[in-house]
Amino acid sequence: MHEIYPLASGFLVWVAFGVFIGGTVLRLVLLALKARRKDPVIYQYFSFYYAARSIIHWIFPFASKGMRDHPVFTIIAFVFHICLILTPIFVAAHVILIMESWQTGWWYLPNAAADIMTIIVVLCLLFFLARRILQKDVRYLSTAGDYVLLLLVAAPFITGFWTYHQWYGFETAGLLHMLSGELMLICLPFTRLFHMALFPFTRGYSGSEFGAVKGARDW
Amino acid sequence: MNTKNNTETGADQKQIHDVAIEEGARRLTREKIHSVLSELIRTEGGARLSAYSNACVHCGMCSEACHHYLSNDRDPKLSPAGKVKQTIAVIMARKGKVGPDFMKKACEIAFTECNLCRRCMMYCPFGIDVAYLMLFIRRACHKLGVVPQYIQDTAHSHSATMNQMWVRDDEWIDTLQWQEEEARDEIPNIRIPIEKEGADIFYSVIGPEPKFRAQLIYQMAVIMHASGADWTMSATPGWDNSDMCMYTGDMEMTARLKKVHFEAATRLKTKRIVMGECGHAFRSVYDVGNRLLGWKMPPLPMVHAIEFYYEILQQGHIEIENKFEQPVTFHDPCNIVRGRGLHETARYVVDKTCKTFIELEPNREHNFCCGAGGGVINCGPPFKNKRVKSNRIKAEQLASAKSKGAEVVIAPCHNCHGGLEDIINHYELGMEIKFLADILYECMKKE
Numbered sequence: 001m002h003e004i005y006p007l008a009s010g011f012l013v014w015v016a017f018g019v020f021i022g023g024t025v026l027r028l029v030l031l032a033l034k035a036r037r038k039d040p041v042i043y044q045y046f047s048f049y050y051a052a053r054s055i056i057h058w059i060f061p062f063a064s065k066g067m068r069d070h071p072v073f074t075i076i077a078f079v080f081h082i083c084l085i086l087t088p089i090f091v092a093a094h095v096i097l098i099m100e101s102w103q104t105g106w107w108y109l110p111n112a113a114a115d116i117m118t119i120i121v122v123l124c125l126l127f128f129l130a131r132r133i134l135q136k137d138v139r140y141l142s143t144a145g146d147y148v149l150l151l152l153v154a155a156p157f158i159t160g161f162w163t164y165h166q167w168y169g170f171e172t173a174g175l176l177h178m179l180s181g182e183l184m185l186i187c188l189p190f191t192r193l194f195h196m197a198l199f200p201f202t203r204g205y206s207g208s209e210f211g212a213v214k215g216a217r218d219w
Numbered sequence: 220m221n222t223k224n225n226t227e228t229g230a231d232q233k234q235i236h237d238v239a240i241e242e243g244a245r246r247l248t249r250e251k252i253h254s255v256l257s258e259l260i261r262t263e264g265g266a267r268l269s270a271y272s273n274a275c276v277h278c279g280m281c282s283e284a285c286h287h288y289l290s291n292d293r294d295p296k297l298s299p300a301g302k303v304k305q306t307i308a309v310i311m312a313r314k315g316k317v318g319p320d321f322m323k324k325a326c327e328i329a330f331t332e333c334n335l336c337r338r339c340m341m342y343c344p345f346g347i348d349v350a351y352l353m354l355f356i357r358r359a360c361h362k363l364g365v366v367p368q369y370i371q372d373t374a375h376s377h378s379a380t381m382n383q384m385w386v387r388d389d390e391w392i393d394t395l396q397w398q399e400e401e402a403r404d405e406i407p408n409i410r411i412p413i414e415k416e417g418a419d420i421f422y423s424v425i426g427p428e429p430k431f432r433a434q435l436i437y438q439m440a441v442i443m444h445a446s447g448a449d450w451t452m453s454a455t456p457g458w459d460n461s462d463m464c465m466y467t468g469d470m471e472m473t474a475r476l477k478k479v480h481f482e483a484a485t486r487l488k489t490k491r492i493v494m495g496e497c498g499h500a501f502r503s504v505y506d507v508g509n510r511l512l513g514w515k516m517p518p519l520p521m522v523h524a525i526e527f528y529y530e531i532l533q534q535g536h537i538e539i540e541n542k543f544e545q546p547v548t549f550h551d552p553c554n555i556v557r558g559r560g561l562h563e564t565a566r567y568v569v570d571k572t573c574k575t576f577i578e579l580e581p582n583r584e585h586n587f588c589c590g591a592g593g594g595v596i597n598c599g600p601p602f603k604n605k606r607v608k609s610n611r612i613k614a615e616q617l618a619s620a621k622s623k624g625a626e627v628v629i630a631p632c633h634n635c636h637g638g639l640e641d642i643i644n645h646y647e648l649g650m651e652i653k654f655l656a657d658i659l660y661e662c663m664k665k666e
Contacts, residue, residue, distance in 0.1 A: 031266050038265030044515055058344055065585060066280050066342035073280075137288070140295030141277035141304060198274040199345055205267075206346025213506065215560025216584050218341045 008178040016182035023189030024197050031201075042205055047212040054207020055200055057219035064219035073131075080124035083117040084153070088181070090114070093164065111164075118161045125154045149192060155180035220618040221647040237601050239368035240326050244319040247363060252322060255362050256315030263358070267351060272311055274345040275300060281349065284342035286587045287332050290611035297609075299339035299349040302328050306356045326365045329356035331602045332609070335466070335593035336553040341584060350593070354468065361468030369599025373463040376426070378472050381456035381479050383426030383463060392454050394429040398437045406665060409444045411436070414487065415451035420527075421489035422450050423480060425461035425497045425633055432633075435495065438660040442528075445665055446536035450493070457483025460494050462503035466594030470511055477508025481518055491520035493527045496654045498554035498632035499592060506558060525561050525631055528568045528655055538664040539572055545651075546575035547658075548617075548625035550639065551586035552632035560584075565655070569629060572658050577625040579616055587613050589630070591638025607645045610638070614646035627651045629658065 035042045057063040067074040088094060092108040099105035109117070129150050132142045159177035163170045187193060210218035260268070282288050282298035295301050306325040310317060317325075335350035343349075360366050366374070376385045386394075392413065399411040412418065422443070428435050443450045452458055457479040464472035484492050494501055501523050509517045522530075531537050549569055555561045562583040569576050579586060590610030595602070617628060617639070628643075628650050630636055636652055643650050 031270060034269065035266035038263070039267050041510060042266060054346065058346075064341075066284070066344070069283065070280070135279060136293065137282040137295040137298045137301065138277065138279040141279055141298070141300050143277070146277050192273065192276050195274045195276050195345065198270055202270050202274050203344070203346045206340055206348065210340075210557070214558050216557050216562075218346060218584075 005175060008175055008182070012178070012182050016185040020185040020188050023186075024194075027189050027194065028197060028201075045208050045213055046205060047208040050211025051200075051204030051207045053211055054218050055203050057217075058203055066219075076124050076127055079120060080128075083120045083124070087114055087117045087121065087157070091160075093160075115161070115164070118157050121157045122154055122161075125150050125157075145192065152180070152184055152187060152191075153193075156184055220614055221645075235327065235331075235601050235605060237327075237367045237598075239371055240323055240365055243363065243365035244323045244326075247319040247322065247365070249316065249318050252317055252319065252363060253315045256310055256317070256359055259355075259359055259362060260311075260315065264355070267348070268307075268311075268355065271345075271347045271352060272308070275303065275343075275347055276345075278344070281339040281343045281347075284339040286334075286336075286338075286590060286612045287609045290609050290613075297332060299333070299343075302333055303349060303352055307352050310356075310359070322360065322363060322365050325356050326360045326367070329353045329360065330367050330370070331595055331598050331605065333593065334553070334588045334590060334595050336588035337557050338553070338585070338588065341557070357466065358468035358470065366467050367598040367602070369601075370463055370467055370594050370597040373597055374467045374469055374472065377462065377464050377476055378469075381476060382459035383461045384430040386426055386429055386459075388454075388456070391429055391458060394433055395436065395452060398433055398440065402437050402440050406441065406444060409440055411440045412451040414454045417488045418449050418451035419490045420448055420450035421484035421487060421492045422452050422495070423458055423460040423484075423492060424452075424495040425500050426459045427461075427633060428495060435654065435656060438656045439495065439524075441665055442531075442537065442656065442659055442663070445663060446531040448531075448536075451487060451489065453483040453487060455483060455486075457481075457486075460492075460500040460504055461497065462500060462508065463594055463597055465503050465507050466499070466597070473503065473508055474511035477504060478512055480504065480508075481512070484519060489519075491522065492517075494521065494523050496524045496631040496633065496656060498552040498558070499594075499634055502554040502558050523555050523559065523561060523631075525555065525565045525568060525655060528659060529564045532568060532571045537659070539662050540664045541662055543573040543627075543658050543662050545626045546577055546624045547573045547627045547629050547653075548577045548579050548620040549582075550579060550589065550628055550630040550635055551583055552630065552635050553586075553588050553592055555632065556586065557584050565631060568655055568659075572655075572662050573629075575624070577620050577623045579620050581616075587616055589613065589632075589635040589638030590642065591634045592632075596634055596637045596641075603641065606638070607641050610642055611646075613639070614642050614648060617643065617648055617650060618646070621648060621650055625650070627653055629653050629655060631655045 061074055061078045062068050090109045091114045092111055095105045095108040132138050132146060156177055159173045159180055162173035163177050206218050210216050277300060279298065281300050285297060285299050287297040288294065291297050296305065306328055333353040335353060337350050339349050340346055373383055376383055380386065395411045395413055402409045424436065460480050462473055462476050464476060494504065504521060505517060547569065549565060551562050590606055590613055595606055628639055630639055630652055631654055639652050
């Protein structure tokens with residue numbers, strides 16, 4: 001098992017980031033080219049002002065009516081996304097690894113804060129799971145892939161927490177942490193996790209159509 | 220409000236018999252469907268189709284935006300994403316390998332369970348345009364020849380006569396002259412100018428106006444006359460601005476229709492188009508037809524009747540003698556509010572002409588669709604009961620305004636009239652429906 005460790009902490013990290021960044025850029029470029037070929041209206045009507053207006057109303061909590069109608073879901077969704085993105089970037093262990101490798105780094109979270117944020121991510125995922133199972137419309141919409149994605153996102157956080165606290169079998173957990181994190185990055189451009197990259201474009205286009213052409217609000 | 224039979228939901232009434240859907244599907248084979256759908260995805264399924272298919276995280280935020288979902292005891296199949304799941308998502312996943320029965324079901328969903336009102340787009344965090352996706356299914360249905368009979372008949376009328384109601388050219392002119400004659404009893408020197416070259420305004424209406432709401436042409440003539448407008452109507456095809464082909468997925472016909480409409484206005488060298496109180500026609504001229512013809516915006520200035528009323532009221536071209544007495548409420552039509560942002564313009568006209576105004580809740584961009592739009596009412600009697608039951612939420616919304624005192628519903632759109640009338644009758648709401656022109660005509664100084 002120890003032989004995989006250097007691979008998982010070295011080469012595979014590069015592969016994961018390569019696929020994540022390369023895949024995301026490639027898919028966006030292909031989409032942009034496809035739009036140029038088959039959906040020229042997108043370029044014709046795209047307006048940065050109205051796109052930004054719409055995006056702003058959807059990245060601030062409670063700025064849209066849909067969010068105000070579902071306060072619990074809104075708070076959980078925002079807290080989840082904030083913790084999901086910030087924890088891996090600012091967790092001390094990650095920053096220290098970067099420092100050791102490249103002699104450079106950035107501010108990092110106090111350990112207790114990272115712990116709490118990790119627990120929040122997992123609890124939010126449990127909430128999403130419960131929502132998928134219990135809320136009739138969401139249950140109907142859910143596919144097997146949606147459940148797998150919840151697990152895929154939860155895995156690096158659970159294993160990371162396990163490793164940090166050095167519980168029983170933490171070495172294996174550490175390895176699984178790296179592998180699951182890499183798997184999540186690799187899957188990002190090719191699964192529904194890609195919604196992250198699509199958001200500014202779909203929302204921006206909707207905002208442009210509503211604002212610039214139809215003279216209406218879309219939030 | 221009478222809630223009779225409300226437990227019998229639209230979703231339970233699946234398998235409504237529509238002869239054209241049945242016959243169309245009977246002629247299909249899996250191979251033919253596969254070849255047509257793959258070709259359609261290859262040629263017309265662009266970046267929006269890919270992005271929308273990938274961006275949806277199945278969160279269900281769209282569900283409560285949909286009146287079909289809310290009116291059918293929150294049936295998940297009627298949530299916007301639920302309709303996508305049953306139709307385009309299957310087609311994409313199976314790469315077009317679906318059978319005739321699937322197409323029948325997809326046809327019923329896309330044509331009668333979605334009004335293309337775009338309300339869900341305002342509740343989806345990603346701004347996914349479910350109307351676009353349902354229109355994609357309708358386009359597929361059109362290509363496969365599986366379209367509900369009544370709306371297809373309307374599309375046939377468009378292609379044979381360039382108007383929606385099989386109105387013959389001579390009948391059209393006859394109707395205008397008849398309305399002019401009627402109006403002359405009231406205002407002796409009034410004219411309905413036909414073929415007047417160089418007029419400021421090219422006034423166009425939808426086919427149903429000469430067919431069964433001819434008094435609207437009369438009323439508009441009075442409004443034009445009193446405001447001193449220099450206007451005309453076309454004697455040739457192009458007088459009808461409506462377009463059901465846009466809703467059957469026959470985009471080639473939509474382009475032809477809009478071309479004839481724009482060309483009639485330019486042939487008469489008019490300065491701008493004023494359209495009657497219709498929502499879908501506005502969408503077709505302002506937002507769809509122009510694009511199909513390669514115009515980013517309509518090739519000549521065009522406004523909806525509401526904007527024209529606003530203008531003549533604001534500039535003092537007409538005078539309101541007595542404000543409308545009965546308390547009114549206002550229904551924001553999807554295609555001119557979410558589609559053109561005319562909600563405040565309309566409220567200005569209501570405020571100038573009516574004594575008491577009570578808002579519907581929700582209102583403006585968030586108003587619920589009438590349930591008739593998007594060609595749903597045009598799918599005809601087979602789907603009428605389902606349509607009315609599938610908009611119980613609208614009845615509740617109207618009943619709430621009624622409880623606050625509203626007696627009259629103003630709806631500046633023909634489809635909305637049809638839809639609201641059915642809802643008001645079915646749920647026994649006892650409210651009256653009016654166009655803004657009805658109110659203006661009644662309250663203004665005529666000479």
